[in-house]
Amino acid sequence: MDAMQYEVNLPADYDMGIIRRRVELNGARTDDFEGLGIKAYLVQDQANGAAVNQYAPFYLWNDTAGMSRFLWGGGFFSGICQSFGRPVVRHWAGAEAMAGPDVDQPAVGATKSMQLLPPDVDPAGPVTEALEELRRTAAMPGVHSSAIAVDPARWELVHFTLWSGEPGIVPGTRYQVLHLSTPGTKDLFGS
Structure with missing residues (x-):
């Protein structure tokens, strides 16, 4: 599994409609994208209390060939580049993804928390702790699914969770899910 996200920051007066x-018209295009586990079409909207207006899709890939085809195979990421310029694409090596009790419910919210690992610490310890936290999170009511991934260039850990309702008091950045493509969840969750 690989995790990926790009963030398109938009002006404060941008019409998030x-x-x-855009997602209503194009979201279903990734519903059967080969190699994709999950794509969450995410936004932050100042009109709904967010600090910024942002379009920030988050992906969990089952294979790098699918991710590569999406980014430079034409027709998908090309649309983002044409509309907004080419954003930086963050990439993390997946540690684990788990289905939650609401995996069969629509995901309406998402949270993402980041943790930089101290430079003098063996990553095995913090990643093991994060995987334990993942198991606790994935068992919580209202969780659709959750994943842990690591960027070994920056030694940054990301914990991403999709929710079927309001996440409550959970640390990290909050997003609204506009559409969720789940073509490869059986492979992603090993079920």
Whole structure:
């Protein structure tokens, strides 16, 4: 598994309805994308209390060939580049993804928390702790699914969770899910 995200920051006065319509028209295009586990079409909207207006899709890939085809195979990421310029694409090596009790329910929210690992610490310890936290999170009511991944260039850990309702008091950045493509969840969750 690989995790990936790009963030398109938008002006404070940007009409987020444009992004919503874009996802309504194009979201289903990834519903059967080969190699994709999950794509969450995420936004932060100042009109709903977010600090910024942002379009920030988050992906969990079952294979790098699918991720590569999406990024430079034409027709998918090309649309983002044409509309907004080419954003930086963050990439993390997946540690584990788990289905939650609400995996069969629509995901309406997402949270993402990041942790930089101290430079003098063996990553095995913090990653093991994060995987234990993943198991606790994935068992919580309202969790659709959750994943842990690590960027070994920066030694940064990301914990991403999809929710079927309001996540409550959970640390990290909060997003609204506009559409969720789940073509490869059986492979992603090993079920």
